Amino acid sequence: MLTYQDVVTIDLTPLTTAAGKWDEMATSFHTLETDYKNSVQSVAEDGVWLGLSANTASGQFAATGKQYAAAQVEAKAIASLLRDAHTQFVTLVKAVKDVVTQAQADEMIVDGQGKATWDSAKYQSSRNDPDYPAFQRKRYDAATEWTRRIDTAVKAVDDADQGAKLALTQAAGGNKGVIPGLPNQQYGFNGAAVGDIELYEAQKAQDIATRINSGEKVSAADYAELNRSFRDNAGNKAFSQTFLAGLGTDGTIKLSNKLNSKEHQDLERGLANTVAGATQVPGKTSEMPPGSKKFNEWLNSPDGRFYKEWTESLDKSGTKNFGSNTQPLHGYQSFVSMMQHADADYDDQFLYQLGDDLIAAEKEHEGIFTKWGGGWEEKGIESDPIDGLLGVMSKNPEAATAFFDPQGNGPAGDHVGNDHLKYLLGSGDDSREWPKNVITGYGVATYDDYTSRIGLGAALEAATTGREPNSAGAAFDQHSEAQARVMQETITVLDKDDKGDAIEQNLKAPLGRALADYTMDTHAILRGDGPGDSSGIKANGEDSSITNDKHSLLRVMRGVSDAAYGTTPGGEPVLVYDLLYENQKLYSAEYLSTARGAEGDQQNNVVGDWDNKARNVGEVYGAMTAIGSDMILDDRDTKIGNLNDAMRYTYHGVGGLFTQIPVVGDPIQRMVDAATYEYSKDVSAAAEDVARSKDSRATTAGIGGTNALMDAWGSTRGVQGTEAHEHAKGEAQQSFITGREDAYSALRTRK
Structure with missing residues (x-):
């Protein structure tokens, strides 16, 4: 493994120098190929030399000619890989040095091993200050955090180094492009070599994942390599799409089930981040919502091909039972459970479309998300993937707002409406029947799921405030028109038939925090200055306000208050x-x-x-x-x-x-x-x-x-x-x- 000292003292120039030499080698092989074809191979093909020996020589000469061609491919690929590695290393080494500079600006001394220590010299005169011990502890904690950040940055360089090594080995070796019949064929040139580090990493990762899924014994080194590939390629769309396309949606779900353990939680996080990286869509839901003309045009473009094929396949895998007949485990349940482990951001359009697909699957397959038996939480499985997805969505407030906006999304010509809020929050009138927990034994008992609506509450808080749940940064105003529309409609839906004071337990705290964020608006409504119009908000850009009926607001405030x-x-x-x-x-x-x-x-x-x-x-x-x-x-x-x-x-x-x-x-x-x-x-x-x-x-x-x-x-x-x-x-x-x-x-x- 590379050390801190290796990283900060390395000279990367030889990589580009070597790449140039490999390009020169490719040119030389091209010259040799031409000379060989004209001076040697032609002897067996000009019709003068005839007979068995001529036929044998012709085959061998052709094989040698193909080796010259393969050598050019391999040399060019290695040159490209070296340049790719150089580009990555320049960026990553700079990131290490930048962290060190930031640490030094924070009064840290960084030693030759990359360890940060607080420089306390300038505070000698403050040692007797009663607040000094607390201040000192904070500075020591800061030093520990800077050391961790430096170590993480160094590890990223090492991950990239291992990826480059893997790619160079694969490009220069193996049996790819080897011509059968050539003496010592295992040493032939690789005519199938490519100059893409991420492609080789994805192929290796796919091989390991496939062996994990098949139940083969997989070495600790292979698990470590898979984890390194996930880390090194976090956010890399080419790697992510190549890996997932090769594995398929069934394979991805099976792998998530195999990795669903404390022992492999880093790998499951890596898989979740890989899905996030592969499903990025240009634009935003508010501009190009799924189902719109513009979105469909992108789906049918080369850039959207993977997304279209993979999400269509996920629709089929999502409703398959990967569990038993007595305790079904459907693909969507495993898939969303895996998504919850990500620390990367999921695309808002992907979240929106997946939410639509989950709702459609639930309507088509009645009872598909029923929680059968117990132990789901202990196993880390989200029995209700709709609620689980909403929890994931709460980490992307803009996505949550677009998903719940009762006005829909997209400009004229690309507008797509939705009734997500009424379906998920409402009661009756084709609103959602939230899944129950069914326990079997001597008989069958059905209970409300005590985890129900946790994700819904979190997503609504994010959608109405523009912040992740329970995060700081509240203000008395500053709500976008879309956020205000979601808050307005939330109060209206909850107070249907004047029942706003009867709110589900898991919704109370997040909705209470959301209402607190609208204090300026609720103050105006409670004092009688609000318009009292539940039909629309007071639109004013980023300073928009809700205008709900006073009595509706009072009942909803009462409904959340006792939590x-x-x-x-x-x-x-x-x-x-x-x-x-x-x-x-x-x-x-x-x-x-x-x-x-x-x-x-x-x-x-x-x-x-x-x-x-x-x-x-x-x-x-x-x-x-x-x-x-x-x-x-x-x-x-x-x-x-x-x-x-x-x-x-x-x-x-x-x-x-x-x-x-x-x-x-x-x-x-x-x-x-x-x-x-x-x-x-x-x-x-x-x-x-x-x-x-x-x-x-x-x-x-x-x-x-x-x-x-x-x-x-x-x-x-x-x-x-x-x-x-x-x-x-x-x-x-x-x-x-x-x-x-x-x-x-x-x-x-x-x-």
Whole structure:
């Protein structure tokens, strides 16, 4: 194996020099071939020499002539391989040196073995700083990471070196192109040699994979070679397509089953990355969706031939049973399970088409994705490939958005519609019947699959936010028109027949995070400023907004709120409701901060803008309080336990647990900090008020959080206690009651 020192000191010039010599050799062999044909071979063919000896000589002369031709092919191939290797090495060696430069810029010293060590000399004077030990640990961790990155870059050079060695050996040896009957034929020139390293690697990898599939004993060295080929050719379309075409879709599925073990997880990742590399399509789903005229034209082009043939074959292999009669294992289940191991990006059009194909297969073959028996998760098999694919899709948010966009994709003439969202998220009306788990034994028992819809939730979060699930980077706005359309339709579909508060458990947390990302929009809808039109979004490029009906939104927010989001460092439960409340509080503070200024004399009068913003904030707080108290009062949620106890952690700093809370400026954060309040008191007070009497519609139960925020706003503005501030606070209190009561009318608390 190449060392770090080998890589950073190597001189690559001899490769191109040698390539030139091999080209010269090919030219010389061409000259020899011409001379031989004219001066030697012609003697046996000019009709002067006759008889048995002439016939024998003619055959031998012809064989020798073909060797001269084969020698030219081999020499040219080797020249090409050397140049190919040089190009790869230049890029990869530079990558090693670039990583070293970056490490040095990060105050690292890199030694002759490629090990990075933190250069702490400039921090000698800081050693007594109380924060120094923590800082030191971070720098040591950084050094370890830089060493790993350097090692990975060096390994990539070694992988390429092994690939070049394999290709040169194959081009110069073997029995390819050898002419039968030639003395010592095993030493003949290779007239079938090619100047493509990746082709030889793919052929070798295919040979190893075929032997694995057939059950032959495969050496550890061959497994290592297969793994090296996958690593070395990650993202290489030529290698990937050559390998997969030779293996076929049946063979690919069989190989994924053979590699589905902890022992071979690197190989399965390599196979998944190979599939990702082979199925890349030009353009995007939004421009050239599968099924469009433009997409079909590409399919029928030379560039699209592999994709077309391979995906058509996958359709057939996907519905085959590779398992037993008692526990079927269909090809699509294995294939998607393998895809989940990839760390490369799958093409959005491939994901879209595969999703369509899976849905079509499910409709054509009823019950094909039923989970028979147990142990699927332990075996690493995704019993529901549709949900599994959606999980893969969640890592490519743009693909997820296009897949769910109710408007469809593509410009006029290439537009393709879809009903993926309604089919997968809806109920009744030809929506999907999600697969069950069937257990057999003394009898047959059918259960809901506890893993059901995990992928759907992740994909919807990605589709609506434009980020991978549970990732940082939330903002109060910045949603594309397509993302907003998916969010709008999601709320509409979930609230069909006013049932938005009854959401599947595995959808609650991801949809809660998605709703938190739309806090600016939901704040507007809850305060009554939204259009309340479920038919369309407010389109504005990358700052588009949802416009759902207020009651629909309330029910869906209620539906996700009771799910466990996580736990505090002390092990206390945190609910999705906490996330939604925190974001509404933060945005309310930002919203109040935009109230216009008022001079001293104006503060002794009513300030209209203050009143308006206070009313809006009060209405939102009232709605959020109603959602929380509904959870306590609703006996449908006894499984949650005592929610009154579960919703008390925000004031202990639980906000730090949420990645979906945007970063705001210091003035707003100070206002929020000043407004710290145990909001579970509001929730429980409102719930108790409702429980005591149905005539509680005029009470201010639960107003504490609203008052705390208004006081914090007044304090930070230096206007607390003024007539204008007190009047605005009173407006907030009245609107709090309005918002709370309106929310109750949408929920089931009083029904």
